[in-house]
Amino acid sequence: MLSVKSLNTEYKTQKGPAVRAAQDVSFEVPKGSFFTLLGPSGCGKTTTLRSIAGLERPTSGEISVSGRVVYSSAQGIFVPPNRRNFGMVFQSYAIWPHMTVFANAAFPLEVRKNKGTRAQIRDKVMSVLNAVGLDHLADRDATKLSGGQQQRLALARALVMEPELLLLDEPLSNLDAKLRDRMRFELKRIQRDLGLTTVYVTHDQGEALALSHEIAVMNEGRVVQIGSPTAIYDHPTSKFVADFIGTSNFVEATVLGYDESSKFYTVRCVLGDIKAVSLANIAKDSKVTISVRPEDVELSEAPAPEGKLLNLCSGTVDNKVFLGDIVDFQVKVNGFVMQARSHPSLTTPVGGTLNIRMDPRKCVALPEGAAADIKAA
Ligand SMILES: Nc1ncnc2c1ncn2[C@@H]1O[C@H](COP(=O)(O)OP(=O)(O)O)[C@@H](O)[C@H]1O
Numbered sequence: 001m002l003s004v005k006s007l008n009t010e011y012k013t014q015k016g017p018a019v020r021a022a023q024d025v026s027f028e029v030p031k032g033s034f035f036t037l038l039g040p041s042g043c044g045k046t047t048t049l050r051s052i053a054g055l056e057r058p059t060s061g062e063i064s065v066s067g068r069v070v071y072s073s074a075q076g077i078f079v080p081p082n083r084r085n086f087g088m089v090f091q092s093y094a095i096w097p098h099m100t101v102f103a104n105a106a107f108p109l110e111v112r113k114n115k116g117t118r119a120q121i122r123d124k125v126m127s128v129l130n131a132v133g134l135d136h137l138a139d140r141d142a143t144k145l146s147g148g149q150q151q152r153l154a155l156a157r158a159l160v161m162e163p164e165l166l167l168l169d170e171p172l173s174n175l176d177a178k179l180r181d182r183m184r185f186e187l188k189r190i191q192r193d194l195g196l197t198t199v200y201v202t203h204d205q206g207e208a209l210a211l212s213h214e215i216a217v218m219n220e221g222r223v224v225q226i227g228s229p230t231a232i233y234d235h236p237t238s239k240f241v242a243d244f245i246g247t248s249n250f251v252e253a254t255v256l257g258y259d260e261s262s263k264f265y266t267v268r269c270v271l272g273d274i275k276a277v278s279l280a281n282i283a284k285d286s287k288v289t290i291s292v293r294p295e296d297v298e299l300s301e302a303p304a305p306e307g308k309l310l311n312l313c314s315g316t317v318d319n320k321v322f323l324g325d326i327v328d329f330q331v332k333v334n335g336f337v338m339q340a341r342s343h344p345s346l347t348t349p350v351g352g353t354l355n356i357r358m359d360p361r362k363c364v365a366l367p368e369g370a371a372a373d374i375k376a377a
């Protein structure tokens with residue numbers, strides 16, 4: 001559906017070199033799916049989205065939608081934004097005051113050349129207001145809406161043109177935390193019900209994991225990993241991704257060998273000799289970082305069950321924090337502090353000894369340097 005190939009977008013500056021805001025960005029978004037650009041502030045998400053919209057003119061690359069090329073440096077094509085027929089909602093959406101909810105949503109249709117009859121406009125507007133749950137407020141003054149309702153109105157206004165592609169740039173960031181959580185579900189429902197092909201921009205990893213079919217993680221203008229939420233979470237290909245998406249323990253290690261039949265690497269680290277997985281091919285004796293999530297570090301006072309292939313070690317409780325339904329432990333193993341997430345039934349006090357077990361499949365070996373070109377399966 002949407003295809004972005006080797007996109008580069010730069011900003012000229014008064015003095016000094018141009019800012020290379022998007023560098024060699026490539027991804028495909030299938031029809032009807034929810035695709036998210038995720039990364040820290042300044043990594044080039046907005047630039048990429050604005051380039052798709054035609055609000056920025058890239059320096060090179062190609063963008064096509066359903067086979068229609070809207071930008072190509074090679075072919076010299078640049079379709080202006082108003083002729084791309086994409087719906088857009090930005091962080092700072094503007095609701096027009098002195099207009100009703102209905103008039104706000106109808107506006108994009110009213111300014112169109114072939115706008116159709118009154119009745120056709122009315123049907124279209126009421127159907128999008130219905131989709132975002134504002135149909136009962138159609139006659140209300142738009143300024144008399146709550147923040148969440150204004151947000152939904154901005155969405156309705158983007159949807160009324162029946163765009164083939166919906167572009168959303170941090171549309172929930174102006175809302176308070178509770179409303180944001182609710183709108184997240186609403187947005188997902190609307191996207192699914194209407195089968196909208198969506199490109200969503202956020203710096204919030206929880207939001208990205210909750211909403212997306214696929215996520216492209218960006219850093220410093222480049223896409224560093226593309227994959228489903230679970231692939232990105234379970235199999236990060238770089239320390240950057242492992243660190244940005246959730247929290248992780250990072251343990252320096254040296255590769256001792258690889259077992260072809262089990263597909264496990266054996267590595268030596270402060271925890272002992274343990275087994276780990278990797279999507280990359282790593283040579284013997286090379287340095288790696290083992291990433292393991294706190295929820296995958298299993299703690300127990302009892303010894304490990306026999307017969308299971310597990311990475312085992314033991315340590316001393318250094319600190320613990322009770323969070324209601326879970327307890328975060330910090331366990332010191334040979335001077336290294338491991339973060340572990342446990343059930344509150346584990347009541348071992350600070351200073352007590354605990355056995356640590358880790359599923360080798362959850363211990364991900366990350367090669368030195370950027371493993372940026374490996375895509376998670
Ligand atoms: N209009 C502009 N002129 C110059 N530099 C810009 C402009 N817009 C963005 N940038 C720079 O481009 C980089 C990417 O910005 P942006 O795409 O807005 O990132 P994000 O949306 O991920 O926070 C940043 O370094 C930013 O400072």
Ligand SMILES: [Mg+2]
Binds near residue numbers: 046047
């Ligand atoms: Mg931005």
